Amino acid sequence: xxxxxxxxxxxxxxxxxxxxxxxxxxxxxxxxxxxxxxxxxxxxxxxxxxxxxxxxxxxxxxxxxxxxxxxxxxxxxxxxxxxxxxxxxxxxxxxxxxxxxxxxxxxxxxxxxxxxxxxxxxxxxxxxxxxxxxxxxxxxxxxxxxxxxxxxxxxxxxxxxxxxxxxxxxxxxxxxxxxxxxxxxxxxxxxxxxxxxxxxxxxxxxxxxxxxxxxxxxxxxxxxxxxxxxxxxxxxxxxxxxxxxxxxxxxx
Amino acid sequence: xxxxxxxxxxxxxxxxxxxxxxxxxxxxxxxxxxxxxxxxxxxxxxxxxxxxxxxxxxxxxxxxxxxxxxxxxxxxxxxxxxxxxxxxxxxxxxxxxxxxxxxxxxxxxxxxxxxxxxxxxxxxxxxxxxxxxxxxxxxxxxxxxxxxxxxxxxxxxxxxxxxxxxxxxxxxxxxxxxxxxxxxxxxxxxxxxxxxxxxxxxxxxxxxxxxxxxxxxxxxxxxxxxxxxxxxxxxxxxxxxxxxxxxxxxxxxxxxxxxxxxxxxxxxxxxxxxxxxxxxxxxxxxxxxxxxxxxxxxxxxxxxxxxxxxxxxxxxxxxxxxxxxxxxxxxxxxxxxxxxxxxxxxxxxxxxxxxxxxxxxxxxxxxxxxxxxxxxxxxxxxxxxxxxxxxxxxxxxxxxxxxxxx
Numbered sequence: 001x002x003x004x005x006x007x008x009x010x011x012x013x014x015x016x017x018x019x020x021x022x023x024x025x026x027x028x029x030x031x032x033x034x035x036x037x038x039x040x041x042x043x044x045x046x047x048x049x050x051x052x053x054x055x056x057x058x059x060x061x062x063x064x065x066x067x068x069x070x071x072x073x074x075x076x077x078x079x080x081x082x083x084x085x086x087x088x089x090x091x092x093x094x095x096x097x098x099x100x101x102x103x104x105x106x107x108x109x110x111x112x113x114x115x116x117x118x119x120x121x122x123x124x125x126x127x128x129x130x131x132x133x134x135x136x137x138x139x140x141x142x143x144x145x146x147x148x149x150x151x152x153x154x155x156x157x158x159x160x161x162x163x164x165x166x167x168x169x170x171x172x173x174x175x176x177x178x179x180x181x182x183x184x185x186x187x188x189x190x191x192x193x194x195x196x197x198x199x200x201x202x203x204x205x206x207x208x209x210x211x212x213x214x215x216x217x218x219x220x221x222x223x224x225x226x227x228x229x230x231x232x233x234x235x236x237x238x239x240x241x242x243x244x245x246x247x248x249x250x251x252x
Numbered sequence: 253x254x255x256x257x258x259x260x261x262x263x264x265x266x267x268x269x270x271x272x273x274x275x276x277x278x279x280x281x282x283x284x285x286x287x288x289x290x291x292x293x294x295x296x297x298x299x300x301x302x303x304x305x306x307x308x309x310x311x312x313x314x315x316x317x318x319x320x321x322x323x324x325x326x327x328x329x330x331x332x333x334x335x336x337x338x339x340x341x342x343x344x345x346x347x348x349x350x351x352x353x354x355x356x357x358x359x360x361x362x363x364x365x366x367x368x369x370x371x372x373x374x375x376x377x378x379x380x381x382x383x384x385x386x387x388x389x390x391x392x393x394x395x396x397x398x399x400x401x402x403x404x405x406x407x408x409x410x411x412x413x414x415x416x417x418x419x420x421x422x423x424x425x426x427x428x429x430x431x432x433x434x435x436x437x438x439x440x441x442x443x444x445x446x447x448x449x450x451x452x453x454x455x456x457x458x459x460x461x462x463x464x465x466x467x468x469x470x471x472x473x474x475x476x477x478x479x480x481x482x483x484x485x486x487x488x489x490x491x492x493x494x495x496x497x498x499x500x501x502x503x504x505x506x507x508x509x510x511x512x513x514x515x516x517x518x519x520x521x522x523x524x525x526x527x528x529x530x531x532x533x534x535x536x537x538x539x540x541x542x543x544x545x546x547x548x549x550x551x552x553x554x555x556x557x558x559x560x561x562x563x564x565x566x567x568x569x570x571x572x573x574x575x576x577x578x579x580x581x582x583x584x585x586x587x588x589x590x591x592x593x594x595x596x597x598x599x600x601x602x603x604x605x606x607x608x609x610x611x612x613x614x615x616x617x618x619x620x621x622x623x624x625x626x627x628x629x630x631x632x633x634x635x636x637x638x639x640x641x642x643x644x645x646x647x648x649x650x651x652x653x654x655x656x657x658x
Contacts, residue, residue, distance in 0.1 A: 030581075030582065030583045038583050041575075041577070041583075042572075042575060042577070045575035045576060045577065046575055049574065049575055049576075059280055060280075060574070061278075061279045061280030061281070061574060062280040062281075062574070063280060063281045063282060063573045063574055063576075064282070065574070065576075066576075083576070083578070084575060084576030084577055085576060086576075087573075087576040087577075087578075088575075088576040111397040111398055112397075112398045112578070113256070113397075113398055231590065
């Protein structure tokens, strides 16, 4: 408990940061520990694209969809989401409390010839500078933070007026325990054991409450399920395990 | 030093060129792409093969603006008759017939002179402004940070995605050290075009002769494309004899149904090989068409399979680009491979089995295969499956094959 209060931010759990730093170099190996995120990427990116196209009145077919927009990826890890956002034309900032992750992300972006502003800071530290972004991404992060409502309130504050926030996480249900922990970590071995703990999973209501309090309105939610036949993740109605939602901040 | 392009397609034949069209015309995408070809210069259309264009292929060509340019010189197939015969038999019993079951009023196959296809594709390439570099020969491939270096004697190229569309002896496949499982059939296909006295009424004929299948594929007017598969030494002999003796031999093999025939194009011989690349993709590299797989031409599926590769790869790459993904990453390209590989292996196995079944002139085997085709003829559902497979309508169908834009 003391480690938390010693840390500059209340929302970061020191044990979680250490766990990911150990894995940092292997972020970009699709067959490695983060293979599950690589597999999840198409459905996440497709969702962000569709919500952004709607919010900002862009052509969803355009490969420069995000031209002129600013994107913040909170908990950017090795940069798996930041790089696609930059390719679509956005000015991207990626933050992660782990300096190792940020190091990996920076090196990889340079290799890819992409310019991305990576910083080893927390959302709270960034918010203290009064920054605002057109799109704020909270993908597979909420279930790893210590204080969910405080973290979401901070992130909501980072959304510029007229902007968009996208959250992806795992629901706290019995089914999520069976699939996301027993299934993914123990039976299938998709994730390293101990990646997730069930009591940290977050229900949609627990995400939407703080967002609404911060003046954002949830405009869309969708479940995400794995189709073993097609070998890919797809959007679905079922929010019981993985789900994503989008919230908008009114302009002005 | 050359800049990094999005896509470099090696091989400006029909398959590579159609892929270039699909990528260049994708709405919302602005790919920096280039076709690289070993031929010293742009050559006038010279491919005298008659292409069997399946319905899915035709829809794809239509979506890319190619079909309207060849529609006028395409022959809709009314059906196909298959006979199993020895040369000496005066009457060739038709043992199976496929009617061109129209779906939404469209025939399942059209036949097109290869030169018309080449001309139409070249015209569309020019209209869309895809650069074509001639006299470019690959010498090696080297992985760089976020690109593949395509080394050449004169001018290296850097591409995020390189596509090998350079045929059965693919230099790209060899440079990428992708193994190829294959064998020669000991057969060759002789290709030519004939004019004949009796109209074909849009019907194709396939005679399973002792030496191999002979196909008469209807082209507009009283013309038919010939694909005559024979043992290799027989093909060599036929290619060496005088034009008169070749015409006489062809007339005997083709049978009396079309009346007097005249050979109007100098025949060409193509060795028959079955080949299947051990992988269709590597990081930053994808193989399409004959570079990935060669099938026996008896089902007329080589070109159609190549364009199914085009449809699947184009959709994979365009969708990835619209999500901001790295189009050359192995995770992206593996989606294309998963989409195509099962289909490909299955069809290669079927056509190979058909050929082996029909090749030997041994009476008991003849009886079995005649019975087999006779059964197919009497089992409408099985036949529908064959026709659907031939039309490219099995499995998850890429949008271009349904005639939709990607």
